[in-house]
Amino acid sequence: MKYYAPKGLSDILPEEIPYWHAVEGEVRSAMSSYNYREIRTPMMEKTEVFARGVGEDTDVVSKEMYTFDDKGGRSMTLRPENTASVVRAYLEHKFFGKEELSKWYYVGPMFRYEAPQKGRSRQFHQYGAEAIGSDDPALDAELITLAIDILTSLGLEDVGLKLNSIGCPADREDYIEELVSYLEPKQEGLCADCQERLTTNPLRILDCKNETCQEIVKDGPVMTDHLCEDCQVHFDEVKSYLGELEVDYVIEPKLVRGLDYYTKTVFEVFSEDLGAQDALVGGGRYDGLVELFGGEPTPAVGFAGGIERLVLLLEELERVSHSGEGLDLYVATIDEESKKVAVKIQRELRKVGLITEVDYLGKSLQGQLGYADRYDAKYTAILGPRELEDDELTLRNMESGDQIKVSLDNYVEDIGKRITD
């Protein structure tokens, strides 16, 4: 074969589509119950939207962006995530003046240039929600329950919630200072990446998987001990709301997340049933992002979930039903004369909503019945010289094998009634 889809970009084939529809359907229905409205932003932005919004030193920006120059010489980037675009759109269309709290959701493709593996591809799909305009901890809890409700309504039960607070920028500054002064004397023991991170992004050392780094970090300062009173109260309130909502969680002090814009609450929902890439949903509060883009200081919180990973789980659980996709009626024909009548009959029945098919492969009657069987046809109409002679068709119930004659004068009503029973 000469042509392949580019590495990391894959086709979603017809047989997988039921899973996608199941996920997208649950997402839309949950979002709408929670009163989030859909927004669709462009699939690409000027590179600086992500570079500034997500943060220059993050993995996403520093090594995973699909960036190219357009014909006007502008640097463009396929969106690696959608929060930066949503905030850009919020400001561009001046929603701060239109509504006090903007609750939006999105579903669509994202792009990150990485080596593909299970649960990770270069084009992948996320659903996500953003609530811009409130610092109420109850809103943090709402986003978390929204994320979890989508998963449980799809039938997933073995999901866990990791929760942490990384405080406000001032808290982080204090904490980073202390972390760095704790780590500097031990610098030699850190892995090469972490020695680099010590100057670029010390927080990321916390979730380095390297064992010796973990050993060193284990006895170091903990973020949640360095929250200012405001952030501490907020964190406590989030936990208290989650308690009220009976949501189980684990406090994960080392959860810092890969994007620079987060403040206060951060969380991750994961599954034990996935491979190495087990994060299903990630999110948190980003009180500084609107201001970073030039708006008034505006608190906000959101999350994003990966559809591919959900589909993987649903396929393993076989939770999605494939029934109801068969044909209502197959119209089998014997000769050219009957085929001409068959296409007219088929069109009339399709107009009333039946799923029908005729033979386009020149199959024998036997072959046509085999085809009807394979595609789970409820009924097969048989049309040949004998039927045309009497101005009727033979209607075969494919389950029982019973056959009756139906007049060509009122077949639409007659057949329609039998099939919808």
Added chain:
RNA sequence: AGGAGCGUAGCUCAAAGGCAGAGCACUGGGUUGUGGUCCCAGUUGUUGCGGGUUCGAUUCCCGUCGCUCCUCCCA
């Protein structure tokens, strides 16, 4: 970016230097106009690509492309 594994029929996989096979699927027949089960027959190949070793390579070697999984990070 690094590590490991795998590329043979439409699909799932055998053949381990000596005639490229099986199951499923597909087509026809048993049924001159009737599916599912059954029986019979038939079709299907640049063994990913290029080179090397050999009398002979799907098999061994080198290269290359592709896929998959893993490390890192994340959705």
